[in-house]
Amino acid sequence: MIRTIAIALSGLLLLAGCSSTGGEDVAPQEVSVTNISVSDPGAYMDSQEQAFRDQLKDTGVTIIRTPKYIALVFPSSITFETDKYDIVPEFTPALDTIAALLRKYSATDIDVNGYTDSTGSDAYNLKLSQQRANAVAGAIIQRGVSPQRILPVGYGKADPVASNDTADGRAQNRRVEIRIAPPAAAATAAAPVTAAPMAN
Numbered sequence: 001m002i003r004t005i006a007i008a009l010s011g012l013l014l015l016a017g018c019s020s021t022g023g024e025d026v027a028p029q030e031v032s033v034t035n036i037s038v039s040d041p042g043a044y045m046d047s048q049e050q051a052f053r054d055q056l057k058d059t060g061v062t063i064i065r066t067p068k069y070i071a072l073v074f075p076s077s078i079t080f081e082t083d084k085y086d087i088v089p090e091f092t093p094a095l096d097t098i099a100a101l102l103r104k105y106s107a108t109d110i111d112v113n114g115y116t117d118s119t120g121s122d123a124y125n126l127k128l129s130q131q132r133a134n135a136v137a138g139a140i141i142q143r144g145v146s147p148q149r150i151l152p153v154g155y156g157k158a159d160p161v162a163s164n165d166t167a168d169g170r171a172q173n174r175r176v177e178i179r180i181a182p183p184a185a186a187a188t189a190a191a192p193v194t195a196a197p198m199a200n
Contacts, residue, residue: 038107041182044105044107044182045065045070045108045180045182047105048070048101048105048108048180049063049070051101051104051105052070052072052098052101055097055101056072056094056097059078059093059094059097060074060075060077060078060094061073061074061078061094061098068181069111069179069180069181070179070180070181071177071178071179071180072098072177072178072179072180073175073176073177074091074094074136074175074176074177074178075171075172075174075175076132076171076174076175076176077171077174078090078091079091079132079136079176080132080135083128085128085131085132085134085135086135087135087136087139095136095139095140095143096143098140098178099139099140099143099144099145100143102140102145102149102180103143103144103145105180106146106149107182108149108180108181108182109149109151109180109181109182110140110145110149110150110151110178110179110180111150111151111152111153111177111178111179112133112136112137112140112150112151112152112153112176112177112178112179113133113152113153113154113155113176113177113178113179114128114129114130114131114132114133114136114152114153114154114155114176115129115154115155115156115157115158115159115160115173115174115175115176115177116128116129116156116157116173116174117157117160117164117169117170117171117173117174118157118160118173119164119170122156122157125156125157126154126155126156127154128154128156129154129155129156130152130153130154131154132154132176133152133153133154133176134152134154136152136176136178137150137152140178157173160173161173161175
């Protein structure tokens with residue numbers, strides 16, 4: 001998909017969020033890391049991965065590193081109420097941390113992918129997964145991450161990471177993933193995360 005398709009949507013999400021605060025809040029600005037060269041993408045991504053691991057301990061977010069991207073996996077149990085797409089207040093501190101690091105490491109593209117389990121109709125699952133992806137994308141945009149970097153997409157029941165035959169497996173499949181990739185790699189970062197462990 002073309003990343004620019006999401007820019008208008010992201011802008012609308014940001015405007016909607018600002019309207020609820022009377023336009024008084026000013027989102028933080030992105031500041032690039034200066035001591036790590038973007039020309040060395042491996043070191044850049046290594047540094048970013050370690051920062052996420054250090055600062056997201058005990059939040060319920062799982063960090064997965066693949067050759068093409070870093071994935072931040074949020075099980076829906078810590079992010080949303082059942083069948084809802086409003087982010088629960090308890091997840092706000094984790095979002096604050098994530099957005100701060102995404103602003104700091106600004107030379108990356110960001111896919112926000114929503115997934116459901118196989119319960120319910122395909123149409124319902126696609127809609128809910130898109131709404132949840134939009135909600136997370138809007139939240140990090142409101143916290144100062146550039147909308148030009150972000151592509152929110154809902155995939156419904158596609159790309160399960162566990163069996164839908166058990167309650168535990170379905171819980172793992174209901175998730176949102178933020179996938180962070182160097183710009184040149186973002187277009188090929190759509191392969192599903194396999195066997196993603198859920199944090200306790």
